[in-house]
Amino acid sequence: MSTLHRLKQTVSTRIQQRPVTQAATSRIAPDETVPVNFTVNGRPATVHVAPRVTLSDALRDHLGLTGTHIGCEHGVCGMCTVLVDGDAARACLLLACQLDSAEIMTVEGLGKPEDLHPLQASFGKHHALQCGFCTPGQLMSAYDLLDKDPGIGRDELPEQLSGVLCRCTGYRNIVDAVAEVAETHPNGLPAPRNCAATELLPRASVGGPSRSAVGVDEVDLEGIAEIRMPQAEPTVSIAVHQQVRAEPQQLWSVMSDTERLARCLPGAELVVDFGNDRYKGRVQVALGPVKLAFLGDIHVVERDETTHTIRALVQAADASSGNVQAEVVVAVDAAGSGSAVRADARVHMTGRIAQFGRSLASDVSKDMFGQFTAALDAMARGEEPAEVKPPSALAMTLRIPAARVRALLNRIRGRN
Amino acid sequence: MKPAPFGYVRPAEVGDAVAELVRADQEGGGKVLAGGQSLMPVLAMRLGRPATLVDITRIAELQQVQVADGELRIGAAVRQRRIERDFGGVVPLLSRALPWIGHREIRSRGTVCGSLAHADPSSELPAVATCLGATLDVIGPYGKRSVPAAEFFTAAMTTVLAPVELVASVRVPLPSSGSGFGFAEVARRHGDFALAGVAVSVTSREGVPRSAVVTAFGVSDKPQRRDLTRQVVAAVNAVGPAPEALTSQLVAATEELADEVVTTEGDSSGSPAYRRRLISALGARELARAFNSSMERSTR
Ligand SMILES: Cc1cc2nc3c(=O)[nH]c(=O)nc-3n(C[C@H](O)[C@H](O)[C@H](O)COP(=O)(O)OP(=O)(O)OC[C@H]3O[C@@H](n4cnc5c(N)ncnc54)[C@H](O)[C@@H]3O)c2cc1C
Ligand code: FES
Ligand code: FES
Numbered sequence: 184m185s186t187l188h189r190l191k192q193t194v195s196t197r198i199q200q201r202p203v204t205q206a207a208t209s210r211i212a213p214d215e216t217v218p219v220n221f222t223v224n225g226r227p228a229t230v231h232v233a234p235r236v237t238l239s240d241a242l243r244d245h246l247g248l249t250g251t252h253i254g255c256e257h258g259v260c261g262m263c264t265v266l267v268d269g270d271a272a273r274a275c276l277l278l279a280c281q282l283d284s285a286e287i288m289t290v291e292g293l294g295k296p297e298d299l300h301p302l303q304a305s306f307g308k309h310h311a312l313q314c315g316f317c318t319p320g321q322l323m324s325a326y327d328l329l330d331k332d333p334g335i336g337r338d339e340l341p342e343q344l345s346g347v348l349c350r351c352t353g354y355r356n357i358v359d360a361v362a363e364v365a366e367t368h369p370n371g372l373p374a375p376r377n378c379a380a381t382e383l384l385p386r387a388s389v390g391g392p393s394r395s396a397v398g399v400d401e402v403d404l405e406g407i408a409e410i411r412m413p414q415a416e417p418t419v420s421i422a423v424h425q426q427v428r429a430e431p432q433q434l435w436s437v438m439s440d441t442e443r444l445a446r447c448l449p450g451a452e453l454v455v456d457f458g459n460d461r462y463k464g465r466v467q468v469a470l471g472p473v474k475l476a477f478l479g480d481i482h483v484v485e486r487d488e489t490t491h492t493i494r495a496l497v498q499a500a501d502a503s504s505g506n507v508q509a510e511v512v513v514a515v516d517a518a519g520s521g522s523a524v525r526a527d528a529r530v531h532m533t534g535r536i537a538q539f540g541r542s543l544a545s546d547v548s549k550d551m552f553g554q555f556t557a558a559l560d561a562m563a564r565g566e567e568p569a570e571v572k573p574p575s576a577l578a579m580t581l582r583i584p585a586a587r588v589r590a591l592l593n594r595i596r597g598r599n
Numbered sequence: 600m601k602p603a604p605f606g607y608v609r610p611a612e613v614g615d616a617v618a619e620l621v622r623a624d625q626e627g628g629g630k631v632l633a634g635g636q637s638l639m640p641v642l643a644m645r646l647g648r649p650a651t652l653v654d655i656t657r658i659a660e661l662q663q664v665q666v667a668d669g670e671l672r673i674g675a676a677v678r679q680r681r682i683e684r685d686f687g688g689v690v691p692l693l694s695r696a697l698p699w700i701g702h703r704e705i706r707s708r709g710t711v712c713g714s715l716a717h718a719d720p721s722s723e724l725p726a727v728a729t730c731l732g733a734t735l736d737v738i739g740p741y742g743k744r745s746v747p748a749a750e751f752f753t754a755a756m757t758t759v760l761a762p763v764e765l766v767a768s769v770r771v772p773l774p775s776s777g778s779g780f781g782f783a784e785v786a787r788r789h790g791d792f793a794l795a796g797v798a799v800s801v802t803s804r805e806g807v808p809r810s811a812v813v814t815a816f817g818v819s820d821k822p823q824r825r826d827l828t829r830q831v832v833a834a835v836n837a838v839g840p841a842p843e844a845l846t847s848q849l850v851a852a853t854e855e856l857a858d859e860v861v862t863t864e865g866d867s868s869g870s871p872a873y874r875r876r877l878i879s880a881l882g883a884r885e886l887a888r889a890f891n892s893s894m895e896r897s898t899r
Contacts, residue, residue: 207610207611207612207615208608208609208610208611208615208619209607209608209609210606210607210608210609211606211607211608212606213604213605213606213650214604233604234604234605234606234607234652235601235602235603235604235605235642237601237639240601256600256601256643257600257639257640257643257644258636258639258640258705259640261702261704264704267707267708270680270703270707271703271704271707272704272707272708273636273704273705273708275639275643276635276636276639276640276708277635277639277708278607278632278635278639278652280607281607281609281632281635281654281656324703324704327703327704327707328703331684342789343703345702345788345789345790346701346702346703346704346705346790347704
């Protein structure tokens, strides 16, 4: 080999030629997929990736964290800016496999819709975004800047913020927004608002895009996390009463058997029973082009035989659209020759599903509840319920006023 | 744009990294992966398709920065932003040049040695290393060698490195008393590669210039280092040290310099004539400033 030969002539000190010590060397073949563990927004995450998968793709496609945008994919535009081990970096220029044990923070970690970080609030106040495409990158770059140098002067901002391009705003409003935060927090930027270990994004949603987002093989078999309801106002509150033919005792016999109860819920399925009234389950919802597959944790916290009431906490995520947390109470009372079924739910939504709006979300939820009680009634009376299908495009459009469906479609087209 | 498939190895020791490079060289070609800030775009655009990337960033030995024996020694895994943040002012010319490299987000990952190995002719660090007479420690299958920066860069994006070698560290001399520095460049936007730039180092004693070096970049296939001591001495004798007068007096010398070093063809961003103007204007100004700061540093 000629290079080696040439090198032989030029070296001054000799080192011993040695075989590769395999132990400490990580090696991944081009077509091999390996698990990579890191922390995203304070939560442990695992992605299964081949070497060429970038961090930006891993975040978006494997973890459903689509807040990190992709523009050029070669380092120029800054759309993909995230924090890696505390410093802002281009996610499109990093390989996911390089980052095991790294700490990553994305725009999702910065704040929540109901609890925005001051930087996010300031962007809103100063109209520092129009289309919003660059906004996650701008926010993460600005966060990095003010985190290291909180007292930075306004004059320095244009240069320091030049790493992320914006095609809409002309930058002045972005500089105004960041300058105000620098002025109001001269002694240190407030911490991110959504990096705590509470409100866990179920680890089960970590994995491949659609297949493994709900795949049983991805389920964390150790159990479910403690579910805590947010303090804020729920996104939707639902209270539904329905008269059914079955008697309370018949209904209760189904309700006290979680397996059978789950079969009454359209599109739902129990995946794992951990005992102790804790379960992993999934629900599929299809609304026109929208297909959501929620996988999450269910904890039945109360079963009252005397009042025929069950209360459950649910925490579920769809890989790309967001999280749902809900407290659901179902109670049955004797009424007339049959029973009255009452359901009350307080539902908190974050992520893109929150954009569906309250009315549509409650229409969908009410429709699901309607199908649920019908199925519950049938099963309680010993009929095998007509197959409960996930709320489907056709069924939904029949029940929900067309105008609402159009509004939803517009939102999806405009914002996706 | 997604890169074509490649294999990935992350050795924990320098010797293993070299062994991996040798192995990769025999099996379809390998590339060192440091900060990835130049390599990843090349892969994404499929301008390069190495079969294997050898990630050197977790090799503890290469993560070291040391100030010893009159030098700042920077290991190959050390990122630009770390030098900027933790070693600011240790080598003043380096501190002046670093903020010009891309953006914070780029410097968070990009390494000092990676920029040297990449040898982009418009890059700041090759010019700084050349101007200051830095030394690169190169390691390969048959041992180590030390290469002065002046000999390291051979052409655009080409160095004396063999595919089985890596830069283990760069050693940059610390400033002596009575030294002053200048740095300037012009780019279309902040963070873009320079159309033209200069790195300047001057030493003086008791108001008399002892040495004056200008390194021009972005104007030819590699950094161009020229000794202008004689011209600076003559200009100081003629008009004294006041920066403005000295700058005007030096322009004739830097125009001559510019005529010699600007060899790139023009492009849409600037003609050769424009680049010559930049080199002569920036060169004269930075020489005058560097001389003045060298006097301050020697009288202190
Ligand atoms: C948007 C953007 C703007 C930029 N602007 C500038 C700028 O203005 N000025 C500037 O100078 N740079 C700029 N860069 C490039 C940046 O500075 C890179 O960090 C640097 O050029 C390469 O360093 P790296 O550690 O990222 O190397 P990598 O990208 O990992 O590697 C670059 C090349 O060098 C080789 N290599 C790396 N380290 C070694 C080593 N130790 N031994 C042997 N070979 C090695 C690699 O195999 C590869 O061929 C910019 C990059 C981007 C994306
Ligand atoms: S998508 Fe990463 S910089 Fe453009
Ligand atoms: S808001 Fe549209 S690109 Fe910045």
